[in-house]
Amino acid sequence: xxxxxxxxxxxxxxxxxxxxxxxxxxxxxxxxxxxxxxxxxxxxxxxxxxxxxxxxxxxxxxxxxxxxxxxxxxxxxxxxxxxxxxxxxxxxxxxxxxxxxxxxxxxxxxxxxxxxxxxxxxxxxxxxxxxxxxxxxxxxxxxxxxxxxxxxxxxxxxxxxxxxxxxxxxxxxxxxxxxxxxxxxxxxxxxxxxxxxxxxxxxxxxxxxxxxxxxxxxxxxxxxxxxxxxxxxxxxxxxxxxxxxxxxxxxxxxxxxxxxxxxxxxxxxxxxxxxxxxxxxxxxxxxxxxxxxxxxxxxxxxxxxxxxxxxxxxxxxxxxxxxxxxxxxxxxxxxxxxxxxxxxxxxxxxxxxxxxxxxxxxxxxxxxxxxxxxxxxxxxxxxxxxxxxxxxxxxxxxxxxxxxxxxxxxxxxxxxxxxxxxxxxxxxxxxxxxx
Numbered sequence: 001x002x003x004x005x006x007x008x009x010x011x012x013x014x015x016x017x018x019x020x021x022x023x024x025x026x027x028x029x030x031x032x033x034x035x036x037x038x039x040x041x042x043x044x045x046x047x048x049x050x051x052x053x054x055x056x057x058x059x060x061x062x063x064x065x066x067x068x069x070x071x072x073x074x075x076x077x078x079x080x081x082x083x084x085x086x087x088x089x090x091x092x093x094x095x096x097x098x099x100x101x102x103x104x105x106x107x108x109x110x111x112x113x114x115x116x117x118x119x120x121x122x123x124x125x126x127x128x129x130x131x132x133x134x135x136x137x138x139x140x141x142x143x144x145x146x147x148x149x150x151x152x153x154x155x156x157x158x159x160x161x162x163x164x165x166x167x168x169x170x171x172x173x174x175x176x177x178x179x180x181x182x183x184x185x186x187x188x189x190x191x192x193x194x195x196x197x198x199x200x201x202x203x204x205x206x207x208x209x210x211x212x213x214x215x216x217x218x219x220x221x222x223x224x225x226x227x228x229x230x231x232x233x234x235x236x237x238x239x240x241x242x243x244x245x246x247x248x249x250x251x252x253x254x255x256x257x258x259x260x261x262x263x264x265x266x267x268x269x270x271x272x273x274x275x276x277x278x279x280x281x282x283x284x285x286x287x288x289x290x291x292x293x294x295x296x297x298x299x300x301x302x303x304x305x306x307x308x309x310x311x312x313x314x315x316x317x318x319x320x321x322x323x324x325x326x327x328x329x330x331x332x333x334x335x336x337x338x339x340x341x342x343x344x345x346x347x348x349x350x351x352x353x354x355x356x357x358x359x360x361x362x363x364x365x366x367x368x369x370x371x372x373x374x375x376x377x378x379x380x381x382x383x384x385x386x387x388x389x390x391x392x393x394x395x396x397x398x399x400x401x402x403x404x405x406x407x408x409x410x411x412x413x414x415x416x417x418x419x420x421x422x423x424x425x426x427x428x429x430x431x432x433x434x435x
Contacts (some may be wrong), residue, residue: 024313026081029058078307081314087120094128100304129301130322134342135263135293136366139283140169166233170254177235180255184242185405187397195386198222199293204376210434212425239409262407265359282362293375
């Protein structure tokens, strides 16, 4: 009897141990954008499909996320099993062996992913992050305010025309500002917008010898125009605003125009979120002297750090969250106007999406027009539209963003801001051995 009891206890302990180890928990670090928040809400659907995997979320503001995941992957700490990264990090980290190649086998249908998005997340033909959504940038504007002011917004307007339209729509006494643009410091915040704008003024980050060009006439013209535009026709405190802040302003009806990520289109046209959903028009980004690089190319994507101890579970999650089936799930639950876009051709081929998304044509046109291999008027040695795909750029772009934000806030002049940023960039490039 004692022997049977011992056997039963041993079996129970073994079963309990098996059940404990059968459940794998993966930690996913992501940005606090609307589509990512929705992915978290739908996580129970993944856990139903894979009951042995549980998902823990770490949701961070964009700048904090970049710092945390960069530190984690560089140190090989393994704090995250899946991390939200972009076109800047994926090829650099993939080349260094810091990321697991994405499993694109079987039914995943990797060829359905838009070529520009797929290419931007790859190194040497291997995809190292899978796109959750993709984006370019475009003009979103209030059709009713434009009509009232007697102005028209068209594809590829000049920046001068955009300034004049902002002036015409500006009505601060009634809480409406002519234009809302990113002002918050960060290489992926204000500098994402401003780099594309500067490209259209003929600027570039580096010349062919990798010398920083931030004190060029083109950069000075672009930043001066940007500062004057927001000073005269932007909302108060613009130097603290990035994507989420401007989205909130636009949805409250406080912006005549907003030039930002195409992914915002689904939010500003959603009557559940936007008070002006039925009054939003779209146009391709403006330019000054060249259309090259006038609109950016980006994807928030899911990557798997090589240091993860749960690579198999992480691959299952990434494949689920970036699949055609996930897009269909969101469409079924929330409506086709709310699906994450900019990743798969099948989304744009779907008549349900085209009927629901008035922005579909403008969004796809912007994404397809962005060329990271030819984004500057004069030749440049780097790949990237709103960034230069070199490891040093993150620090250089961040410092430049801080200087420009200071100029926007009025704490220093545009010339001083760019001179300081150029000195810092020059020091970084010398230390890195570029010249």
